[in-house]
Amino acid sequence: MIKSMTAFAKVSHTLDTLTVDMTVRSYNSRFLDFSIYLPETCQSFEEEIKKIMGQFHTRGRIEIRVSLSDQSLDQNLFEVDIVKANAYYRALKSLQDTLSLSGDIALETVLGAKQVIMAAKPEVNLELIRSVLCDATREAAKALDSMRKSEGENLRQDLSHRISDIEQRLAGVEEQAKTIPQIYKARLKERLAVLTADDGDCLDPVRLAQETAFLADKSDVSEEIVRVHSHIKMFRSVMDEDESQGRKLNFLIQEFNREFNTIGSKAGNATLAHAVVDLKSELEKIREQVQNIE
Structure with a gap:
């Protein structure tokens, strides 16, 4: 299941006379890191808050703000x-x-x-503060996780649509790639004709066929296309995994980009080159979305 790293949660938890209000926001980050703002009486529990949050989230910058209120009678003395x-x-x-x-x-x-x-300074019950704070943190972590999953489902649908679009565009690239040998053959004949025009030498059909085969092999993109199809299959498989997928998907995008660059460098005509540009443009949109995935 895909989870977004961008989410928000707010909880209020009361235990005995203490009430904790906690606001949590998460943002994109390569790792799991925290910015925690606590009242003075809660600061000794910062590491416990991080530990609880870490049980639910593996990546993202998580910002936590906490306020604590005590309704006990001695607060008014x-x-x-x-x-x-x-x-x-x-x-x-x-x-x-x-x-x-x-x-x-x-x-x-x-x-x-x-x-x-x-x-009067009230007597601080650290155990009670710890208990209510940890309970609130667990509630907030679950609420944040729920929103991350909800946003992640939206990301999954968008990515599924875009990867299907790349698959469809790739079919057009395959059709265009079939014309590359003929294009190179025609270009080679034109060049050889210019070179032999002055001395009247005739073109050697065998040599022409050999040179054409060499250029066609050099410009063949069938292997790249096969690998792209494999990457598409892997991309869909990774999206259905239960564990964190962000890093894997980001790696696959790099592999996609490598294949598209190679196909583009071998493009024999403008139509194919433009098709590769469209593929890379769609890939960039996917890359931007993947940056949000945990």
């Missing part, structure tokens, strides 16, 4: 810095005495000091 409050009050009292000011020092005035009352 506050604590008073008594030492700082006393010091601030004594400073105000000293100022009042020095300036001979009357009146009481109000609570609101003391609260004006920075960080006298602060939100």
